[in-house]
Amino acid sequence: MSKNKSTMIMLSLFVVVIVCAIASVFCIKAVLSEKLNIDIVSQNNIDKIDINNKDKVLVDDTVVPTKTHATVPIFMYHFILDDYGEFPDTENFLKPETLEEQLKYITENGYQTIFMDEMDDLYKYEKPVGLTFDDCFVYFYNNAFPLLKKYNQKATIFIITDYINGENYLTEEQLKEIADSGLVKIESHTKTHEYLDEMTYEEQLEQAVGSKERLEAITGQKVTVYCYPSGRFNNTTIDIIKEHYDFGLEMLGGVCNTDTLKDNYHITRIYANRTMPITTFASYCAQSSVKIEP
Ligand SMILES: [Zn+2]
Known part of the structure; x- marks a missing residue:
């Protein structure tokens, strides 16, 4: 073997060793940083798991207290519209900016909006507030629904089922979209919005059951809350509602x-x-409060 050739081999070996050494450093670095990332990720997971466990310990939905003493402000809205035009009962028209101011207040002060079918589950809340919209018309879809989504707050709406798809009223498609949002529960405000206390038993039964069946067919969700039109009802109303609904709103x-x-x-x-x-x-x-007896 000539001296030149062996020098060349030595040099090549040297280069290979250097390249290997550099490659090893990069590999180790890569492995280390990956491990580091995994550690960070698992640390985050641990944090998340811990937080969830803590929540589960603090709020255990499965344990129903023997008695709940709750004070809940339940607000009754009608139409969310700036300009009420020729409409009578102007006090029934709330400006969208007023509703927004109220939703902002609720959100910033830690109040918890509840659905009306949660009135037996108040022990799950600390500062419950109810938002209910009667009659609604298309103004709910145009002006209130976007604000509820913006502030992620829950509401219950009461629909007059014979008005559905009618002039200025909510369509079946809009009701389905509203129900699917998960933010709004759709409940009954009778079929025709007439005085219940002036109807026969059969007429009242048809108002209660007919409206419930129509809404459940549209939304695919259970209807369990009844809202008496103009706040008028009698003993017959209560007898019927006890049979077909869980809650009645004045x-x-x-x-x-x-x-x-x-x-x-x-x-x-x-x-x-x-x-x-x-x-x-x-x-x-500020009057919202919940006290439970274990
Ligand atoms: Zn009404």
């Missing part, structure tokens, strides 16, 4: 207190009118 009566409530068919509400100042709204919210 028009007025103020902040709802579970200790003084006659039963779930006389749930009281606060009239959220056009001129209610935010300070009044806030003072109603």
Whole structure:
């Protein structure tokens, strides 16, 4: 072997060793950083698991307390519209900006909006507030629904089923979209919005059952809350509703207190009118409280 050739081999070997060494450093670095990432990820997972476990310990939905003492402000809205034009009952028209101000207040102050079919589950909440919309018309879809989505707040709406697909009313498609959002529960406000206390038993039964079946067919969700039109009802209404619904809502009566409530068919509400100042709204919210007896 010539001296030149062996020098060449030595040089080549040297280069190979250097390349291998550099490659090893990169490999080790890569492995280390990957391990580091895995560690960070698993650390995050551990954190997440810990948080979830902590939540489960703090709020155990499966344990129902023997008694709940709750005070819930349930606001009753009608139409969310800036300009009420020729309509009468102007106090029923709340400006979208007023509703937004109230939703912002609820969100920023940690109040929890509930569905009306959760009135037996108040022990799951600390600061519950109910938002209910009667009659609705298309103004709910155009002006209130986008705000509820923006602030991620729940509401219950009461629909007059014979009005569906009619002029200025909600269509079946809109109702389905609203129900599918998960933010709004759709409940019954009868078929025709006439005085229940002036109807026969059969007529009242048709109002209660007919409207329930129509809404359930549209949304695919259970309808368990009945809202008496104009707040008018009689003993026949209550007998029928006890048979076909879980809850009945009155028009007025103020902040709802579970200790003084006659039963779930006389749930009281606060009239959220056009001129209610935010300070009044806030003072109603401040009354929200839940105390449980284990
Ligand atoms: Zn109504």
